[in-house]
Amino acid sequence: MGEVKLVGTWVSPYTYRIKWALKLKGIAFDYIEEDLCSKSALLLQYNPIHKKVPVFFHGGKPICESMVIIEYIEEIWPHNPLLPTDPYERAMLRFWIKYAEDKGPSMWMVGEGQHKAEQNSLEMLKIIEEKALGDKKFFGGDNISMLDIVLGLGHWLGGEKLLEAHKLHRLHVWLKNFKQVPVIKEDLLDLDGMLAYLRHQREMSPATH
Amino acid sequence: MGEVKLVGTWVSPYTYRIKWALKLKGIAFDYIEEDLCSKSALLLQYNPIHKKVPVFFHGGKPICESMVIIEYIEEIWPHNPLLPTDPYERAMLRFWIKYAEDKGPSMWMVGEGQHKAEQNSLEMLKIIEEKALGDKKFFGGDNISMLDIVLGLGHWLGGEKLLEAHKLHRLHVWLKNFKQVPVIKEDLLDLDGMLAYLRHQREMSPATH
Structure with missing residues (x-):
């Protein structure tokens, strides 16, 4: 193989x-x-x-x-599929992946512009919660899909706190469930470490953007 | 169906x-x-x-x-495929589609910023020509692929003239071949009409961006 x-x-x-x-x-x-x-x-x-x-x-x-x-x-490796088998359901999932990918990068801004980024992020998350997640456990239903993986990056810098503060209850439950999946849990993104690293890089950089 | x-x-x-x-x-x-x-x-x-x-x-x-x-x-409808059947070749084509899609939007700017957009556009086209097209007739080989369709929008506002002026010979031949495919020929994008429409919209708009 x-x-x-x-x-x-x-x-x-x-x-x-x-x-x-x-x-x-x-x-x-x-x-x-x-x-x-x-x-x-x-x-x-x-x-x-x-x-x-x-x-x-x-x-x-x-x-x-x-x-x-x-x-x-x-x-x-089509086993444990990350996309639904039904072509229409696949298209819907791909639509939301594109939506999250297009909106996502603004959320990675640190420092100036962070408020605007948070507003965009919140708007996206509200739509995603209502239209794409609904009452499902994962975006893929009972199992993790490609969209769960895309959103599981902790795109929202505030993480669980932000979801709680803005009453995004269903996304909050989703994030908890996501983090409890064994293979995710053993390889969680070190968000704090990453942000500290990015801040350090920024301070070391001779030019400001 | x-x-x-x-x-x-x-x-x-x-x-x-x-x-x-x-x-x-x-x-x-x-x-x-x-x-x-x-x-x-x-x-x-x-x-x-x-x-x-x-x-x-x-x-x-x-x-x-x-x-x-x-x-x-x-x-x-998998017949007359728009993606190669080999998974690795499919991945390569998807890589170039993403590249063209990410770089593409800057090329649609009209008016200010057009020079910068043209520079970006040229850089992308040079890379695409060398790395993705090579000596093939179409990006899909003998047949039109998803990447041909993506690039076939006439992303470069100058079209054939721009390709000629910048010595993008292989892309120039590709564009000619693309336009001669019967189903493309009978439904060509009216670029001039579209640009005139966009300019009109811009002039009618109360705010400038």
């Missing part, structure tokens, strides 16, 4: 998407932590366009972009 | 993606031209999140977002 390898970093939320998808399907893989300070020759060789992690390797062949990698994983 | 219906507008490039995909697969469909001035009840009901065309209906069920619609069409 070919060697499975993942190059990522602990501060890249997108790296976690791939880890989670592989673990949910029980696929063994080698994980290589990329040096944040000097981009390795491996990374530059295999992702010359974006020079970013994660880079996924299957049988020696590289794939970049987290959602492209996850679609590939789903096609190669 | 259920009724197939498309709600679009002649000024929406994304509408053409769906028309082309359906025609390439020989799927009969009803086309409903949306009134640009008053968004119809149909549109507001079926795309409440974005309130945008295209909206695709299959057996009465609506789907929004052009790439989500095209993935659905590919799953329901």
